[in-house]
Amino acid sequence: MAAQDILPTIILIGILYALYKWLTGPKTPSDPFRGVTRPMVESVTSAFPDVSIESVVFSLSRTRNPQTTSEIILDRGTLPAAPADFVVPDHLRPVAVRSATPASSSSTAATAQAAAVKQQSLIDRYNLSSRLAGDSAKASASPEPPTSGGGSGVSSGVATPSSIASGKWEATREDREKDLRARKERMILEARRKILEKEAKEAAAAADKAKAE
Known part of the structure; x- marks a missing residue:
């Protein structure tokens, strides 16, 4: 009888000990x-x-x-x-991301070209080709835009919605999605304008250097 009473006690002690070790043991960090x-x-x-x-x-x-x-x-x-x-794990890195290489004139041109291609794909995704065509037409019609009125630094074809200018947060989900898309379009067009300006400056600098030599 004594052995029969001791056995359940030993089992209970073992269970309690295992539970204690599980509760107090080191936790595996969550991903x-x-x-x-x-x-x-x-x-x-x-x-x-x-x-x-x-x-x-x-x-x-x-x-x-x-x-x-x-x-x-x-x-x-x-x-x-x-x-x-x-550290960003490899399985989350976009396929197009590559390790940085030493800067040079050729690598700079390649980087600018790659950025232009990426911007072009975004323009196609958001169907902004018509707005780019409108920008080109306006630029051809007025090669010397006026500098007064605080309009410098922003492309004439990039419209700024009133909700963006005022910082208003739209009430409905549909309006918020439209507002977010308008902001993305504005940033994409502005980024492309900066890339084109950078390429034009680099081309002008290269031409001046060639003339000097």
Whole structure:
């Protein structure tokens, strides 16, 4: 009888000990990238190529939503910087991302060309070709636009919705989506304008250098 009484006690003690070790043992850290996928990263980086991949992935690891991350970029102009020890796993890096190479005149031209191609793909995605054609027609009609009136630095064909200018947050989801799309279109066209200006300056500098030689 004594042995029969001791056996259940030993089993109970063993169960309690195992439960104690499980509760007090080291916890396996949760995956900070759970819920973040490569398509989510690519959707943000393709719309905002100037934002670093580290900042995009770090933001997505907190929001788990590319729409929310895009809205943060549109509201603040950028994303909070990722911690210095933050490392983007390879399975989240977009296929087009490559390691940085030493800067040179040829690599600079290749980078500008790649950026122009990316902007062109975004223009096709958002059906902005007609607005680019309108910009070209306006530029041809008025080669010397007036500098007065505070219109410098913004392309004439890039319309700014009143909701963007006033910072108003639309009430309905449909209006918010339209507002977000308008902001994206404005940023895409502005980014392309800057790329074209940069290419024109580089071409002019190269021509001047060739004449000097």
